[in-house]
Amino acid sequence: MKRTTIRPENHHQARLLRLLRDGGRSRAELGDVVDLSRSKLNLELDRLVELGLAELDGLAASRGGRRSSRVRLSSDTRFAGVDIGATSIDAAVTNGEMEVLGHLSERCDIRKGPAAVLGQAVELVGKLQHDGLFTQLNGVGVGLPGPVSFAEGVPVVPPIMPGWDRYPVRDAMSREFGCPAMVDNDVNIMALGESHSGLARSVDDFLLLKLGTGIGCGIVVGGAVYRGVSGSAGDIGHIRVDDYGPVCACGNSGCLEAYSGGPAIAREAVAVARAGESPYLAERLAEAGVLTGEDVGAAAAQGDPGAIGLIRDAGRRIGQVLASLVSFFNPGLVIIAGGVARLGHVLLAEIRSVVYRRSLPLATGNLPIVLSELGDTAGVLGAARLVSDHVYSAT
Amino acid sequence: MKRTTIRPENHHQARLLRLLRDGGRSRAELGDVVDLSRSKLNLELDRLVELGLAELDGLAASRGGRRSSRVRLSSDTRFAGVDIGATSIDAAVTNGEMEVLGHLSERCDIRKGPAAVLGQAVELVGKLQHDGLFTQLNGVGVGLPGPVSFAEGVPVVPPIMPGWDRYPVRDAMSREFGCPAMVDNDVNIMALGESHSGLARSVDDFLLLKLGTGIGCGIVVGGAVYRGVSGSAGDIGHIRVDDYGPVCACGNSGCLEAYSGGPAIAREAVAVARAGESPYLAERLAEAGVLTGEDVGAAAAQGDPGAIGLIRDAGRRIGQVLASLVSFFNPGLVIIAGGVARLGHVLLAEIRSVVYRRSLPLATGNLPIVLSELGDTAGVLGAARLVSDHVYSAT
Incomplete structure (x- = not known):
């Protein structure tokens, strides 16, 4: 089994991963916000470390008693966000905490069809890999400039995208990168990006x-x-x-x-x-x-x-x-x-x-x-966030 | 403590009451849809019977093993729904399963102000009580023809309702009937009514x-x-x-x-x-x-x-x-x-x-x-449903 297809085993683990996505914290701090007994919390956190989804990160400052150990998402966690527009592609790679580690942009013509355009997107992400930003992705999110059937991960009768109708974008990208992929329209991923770290x-x-x-x-x-x-x-x-x-x-x-x-x-x-x-x-x-x-x-x-x-x-x-x-x-x-x-x-x-x-x-x-204050970052960040929501949900 | 202020003690009980609102059923059927062990389920159901919120209702048909006992909402559960329009008031009384037991309508002029109009609404509900439809209400829902601050239960600068701005409608109705009250605008309660039993x-x-x-x-x-x-x-x-x-x-x-x-x-x-x-x-x-x-x-x-x-x-x-x-x-x-x-x-x-x-x-x-196929029933039904959502939520 490939490492990157590992997902949380239950909704407690999923909840913990989503909390850690907002930043590492101590076991005591996690205990304050989740509705789990101390022993159950430690059991789930240990399991996340075993699965390679999280890692220990030293000891937290004392809150009076014994010092609580800190936990964070696995430091080699990587998500890619790809924002395909009518005339450009943006691609970025983030860590588990959704910090953008690298972001590239290129001109592109959506009318060249899915094979050419997705090929260019894959190359762009490849450049970020070549720059040493990742060895393996945990997930890739993709935004498209047209209507998307979110459940199927395919564009549906997109007016400005000849040749793309019902092309299996999600499955093609998932296969290409050997990790889960999610596809949505460009406006939704921008909204998600603004919701994650913009003015919203x-x-x-x-x-x-x-x-x-x-x-x-x-x-x-x-x-x-x-x-x-x-x-x-x-x-x-x-x-x-x-x-x-x-x-x-x-x-x-x-x-x-x-x-x-x-x-x-x-x-x-x-x-x-x-x-x-x-x-x-x-x-x-x-x-x-x-x-x-x-x-x-x-x-x-x-x-x-x-x-x-x-x-x-x-x-x-x-x-x-x-x-x-x-x-x-x-x-x-x-x-x-x-x-x-x-x-x-x-x-x-x-x-x-x-x-x-x-x-x-x-x-x-x-x-x-x-x-917007995020500009072109909103789309790629939202796309990465979209797939992280999927990866950090219980199987 | 008044009987009618009794509400479920936890979210399991609240969930069970909302399920029973859609009709009585056997313990086995309830077990199929809630995520509770059999012993925990029986504990919560017994507690609901003790609280007077539910009652036993004979034995269900066998599903192969021992016959499971049926449970239903307490048969004297009564909600009132009041739909105040610009020129009319509708009032209805339902049982716990949201069946309309009686419905009255009268002409009324919203411009007479809250004291007069709410007084007329109380009288209209009083007629339903006089008809023997209830002795005590578990909750009353009210719809108003203007903007409402839902959290506070008051109308806010309603254009066609002179004298009503920030009048404490929820608290007045709650005190009048000695039960919880909820207030929303007339369109929202109609939508709720359609959602409960209409085409939606x-x-x-x-x-x-x-x-x-x-x-x-x-x-x-x-x-x-x-x-x-x-x-x-x-x-x-x-x-x-x-x-x-x-x-x-x-x-x-x-x-x-x-x-x-x-x-x-x-x-x-x-x-x-x-x-x-x-x-x-x-x-x-x-x-x-x-x-x-x-x-x-x-x-x-x-x-x-x-x-x-x-x-x-x-x-x-x-x-x-x-x-x-x-x-x-x-x-x-x-x-x-x-x-x-x-x-x-x-x-x-x-x-x-x-x-x-x-x-x-x-x-x-x-x-x-x-x-709409519900006509004037949508509003009163939605108002009753609104307050039942509140009464059947954990304290």
Whole structure:
């Protein structure tokens, strides 16, 4: 039996491992938080050490009596988190305490299909191995930019991922690395990352709004990701903003993404540049032949009024949809993340202004709306955390 | 100590009481579903009988060995459910198995304030007592037509309830009946009622849309009511439908309630009658001087095109908001309830058509959208169920 397929034997051991994931501690400290007799606690901890899942870590400071020995997760525990986007792959390796030991990022085109893209992901993780970050993984978590059947570990009719429908991503990655794998959509793993160590760390119910090529929402209820009955919860990109808006790729008109997705903003930027409303964007367009969301952000940072107008328009539409979701869900926090979020404080100000004006006062009274501080780390960290939840659950 | 304040002593007893709430059963059957040794199970059951919470109920059919004795909730267990609306009060009494033994309804005006309205509610429950349905209550659950701080049992800045802000409804009702009381908003108790014995009985994640004077949404996640961080989750009446709609009582324009709430439909009906677009409504208006939602329903039932148009317009706006919520929440079921829901299948057809067209296919693939079958029973049953959850939890 491979070492890495070892999992806790019962739910007491699983509970202890999850506690240790937040940091090593003394037996006495563990005894304070778990509902086990001292002898039963020591029995389970000894068994975790025997299984190679935990290890002893010296003696703790005395609390008055005999000094209690410290326990921590096995120091060679390693999880990998892989965050596959439409145009990039991020991969990171963490220890058992979810500290990121190394993080690499590469351009990539999701449309090349699962064999090529997963191959590139495996190579990227291989580089981290080559850097000496691990010899064997305990688990690998993967995020994908589309709907995922969480139970089966496969993408389901993902709109921007030709060739990926029902491809067995989880099983392929598990086989590749010889360890358990878990797959979820990119927005859910970002929400999990924010919940683990971002601004949402102490918030039970929150929303993570990802603004990029697509627009999606991670929903956390009672500290756990809520996926809905068919795994599509949070797919808000095609919520109607109005009936007479631009036609969307989905066939309806006036969808949020058709207004405020990355490509829509870039398209509008070209129109603004050609209309002579932005000297900065006109110059960039003449140089590069195309415009991107980053160009709009750079122009706005220089005070370009055309670019600022574009960002405000996008923010207003995002705010209108978010206001509805805030009234409905009454979250304790909203985090804005993703590429479009890099448009920064002009975007955030517009979103806030609409939400605070249009949502119920009771729902917004104590509601912070903030930009993510984790950036690209949220996804890889959430993916590693996702698989650690699985590995540290009773078999 | 009063008999009715007796609650289970530990979480095993609480679990057993909740199981028995779904119907009496043999000790052997209980042993199949709880994780207790036979001797421990019998100990806890004997203790519940001693406490007067359960009673023996003869012998079960043999399953091969010695016949197992049956246990049921104490046959004099009684819960009351009170559903206070803007213009009516419903009250019912159930036994421990949540069977409705009696149900009364009266007109009432919420604007008379808490002393008068709660006094009327107490009298209504008193009539049920006078009918011999109980001598003492084990718990009373109360639903109110506005935002409620669930933890404190008080309404919080309720818009249509002048004089009720922070009135101690829970404590007043508990003192009045000498038993535990719980208070929640009317939409949440309806959702709980549907979850207990309505169409949602086997659905973990669903939405209950209440269409009446106000419009609200009960949210059930994993079988439990989701209330949000400040208790306002599901307050969807002021979600924006469009920017240029009618001005709403809340100060914004284009809110859902300003289009599709009961009073908005009645107001539109008068306009349609006066414009000569509905002979039926014109006649009713001439007779009564006012029009109500019921008049619109009656006109539509006779094929009146003006009334059908009105219902379609209201349904379209409701559908637009519901489509967003379905994309976001990915529920397993949507139940439509409340007074406006009595406009029936024309309304339902329009709501369905918009949701099935505008929500994500993944979210609507297996999504039933149905009219409630419980009607006015949902609220009182949910209120009784709410307090029974409290009474059958460990102290």
